[in-house]
Amino acid sequence: xxxxxxxxxxxxxKDRSLTQEELAxxxxxxxxxxxxxxxxxxxxxxxxxVKLADYFEVSVDVLLGxxxxxxxxxxxxxxxxxxxxxxxxxxxxxxxxALLKYPNDYGIIKATATICATFGTEEKDHDLIRRSIALxxxxxxxxxxxEDPRFGxxxxxxxxxxxxxxxxxxERAIRILKENNEAGVxxxxxxxxxxxxxxxxxxxxxxxxxxxxxxxxRLINMAFGLICLYRNVGDMEKVKEVSEWILNYIGSLRDxxxxxxxxxxxxxxxxxxxxxxxxxxxxxxxxxxLMKAKETAERFDAAPDxxxxxxxxxxxxSGSSYDILGRTASESVETVLELIKDKKxxxxxxxxxx
Numbered sequence: 001x002x003x004x005x006x007x008x009x010x011x012x013x014k015d016r017s018l019t020q021e022e023l024a025x026x027x028x029x030x031x032x033x034x035x036x037x038x039x040x041x042x043x044x045x046x047x048x049x050v051k052l053a054d055y056f057e058v059s060v061d062v063l064l065g066x067x068x069x070x071x072x073x074x075x076x077x078x079x080x081x082x083x084x085x086x087x088x089x090x091x092x093x094x095x096x097x098a099l100l101k102y103p104n105d106y107g108i109i110k111a112t113a114t115i116c117a118t119f120g121t122e123e124k125d126h127d128l129i130r131r132s133i134a135l136x137x138x139x140x141x142x143x144x145x146x147e148d149p150r151f152g153x154x155x156x157x158x159x160x161x162x163x164x165x166x167x168x169x170x171e172r173a174i175r176i177l178k179e180n181n182e183a184g185v186x187x188x189x190x191x192x193x194x195x196x197x198x199x200x201x202x203x204x205x206x207x208x209x210x211x212x213x214x215x216x217x218r219l220i221n222m223a224f225g226l227i228c229l230y231r232n233v234g235d236m237e238k239v240k241e242v243s244e245w246i247l248n249y250i251g252s253l254r255d256x257x258x259x260x261x262x263x264x265x266x267x268x269x270x271x272x273x274x275x276x277x278x279x280x281x282x283x284x285x286x287x288x289x290l291m292k293a294k295e296t297a298e299r300f301d302a303a304p305d306x307x308x309x310x311x312x313x314x315x316x317x318s319g320s321s322y323d324i325l326g327r328t329a330s331e332s333v334e335t336v337l338e339l340i341k342d343k344k345x346x347x348x349x350x351x352x353x354x
Contacts, residue, residue, distance in 0.1 A: 005063065007038075008063055008064070009038050012056045027055065029048070076108060077105075079094070096112065106143060110135075116132035116135065117159065117163055120163075121163070136156050136163070139156055154185065174193050187214060191206070191211055216253070220246065220250075223245070224268075231275075231340065237280065240276035243270075243273035250262050254308065259305050262308055264304070267293050268325055268335075271290065271336045271340075274290045274293060278345055291352055298330070300329040301329050
């Protein structure tokens with residue numbers, strides 16, 4: 001068993017950008033007391049530990065940093081997830097039995113909530129769905145400070161909203177998502193739910209459009225990351241494949257032949273495609289794609305338009321979201337060349353660009 005009370009007080013204080021003096025004032029103690037707690041020179045009284053846990057909005061166990069290796073609980077939680085994967089409904093009974101033994105274990109509560117949600121939504125069993133909601137809400141009060149954010153508060157609240165949606169309580173589901181829509185993480189879900197109400201089309205469109213641009217931005221960034229990854233391991237076939245895919249995707253979205261932001265993005269990916277072809281088939285074929293990248297970049301830079309009209313939304317001005325490579329298309333091309341770091345290929349670009 002290991003207790004990390006002092007270190008946890010210090011970490012949680014810093015997480016909230018508090019000085020020792022500010023924490024002391026909030027708790028009604030001296031700055032020296034806080035210093036001694038964090039240094040391990042003294043331990044707060046029990047009532048103060050409870051007060052600290054309440055102040056930091058964590059359980060006492062989490063504040064204490066109580067750790068006891070309990071493979072049994074981990075194994076039980078993993079077994080519940082295996083029941084889900086196997087579509088074995090008997091796992092619900094086993095999960096409930098585990099809860100009787102470990103009523104406040106975050107991992108088991110979350111696993112039980114998940115299995116109830118899985119079978120509840122599949123079977124339209126409202127009792128199971130409500131049971132899942134109750135368990136997820138309990139899990140919210142027990143999230144460990146070091147919990148993987150993929151399974152933290154935001155994910156749980158998203159699950160709860162989805163479950164209310166399954167109960168046909170659409171308004172409550174939308175409200176929960178809106179209240180927790182940090183960085184627009186639930187834009188797509190909110191827009192989709194709003195679209196079910198025929199009198200809320202404008203609001204639905206706004207959320208869906210924002211969701212579309214977030215998705216596009218992630219796809220574009222992901223493609224560039226994959227290209228860099230495959231270039232690092234020397235898999236030029238994959239570099240070519242990803243480059244062609246993202247260029248086709250961008251082309252499938254655009255709804256205009258006029259210059260738009262799609263041209264700026266495409267110029268950078270044409271360089272990636274050119275490099276892959278250059279490495280796979282030689283200088284001559286690689287040059288043809290470089291020429292296309294040059295022409296596309298020059299076309300954009302001559303009359304830059306950072307809007308991106310798409311086929312999915314007509315008459316909507318779209319803000320750009322992917323300028324990390326450079327302000328202009330030519331700067332984007334140069335940045336890609338610097339990232340590729342191939343002297344011979346860069347020399348070929350200089351010939352093409354002469």
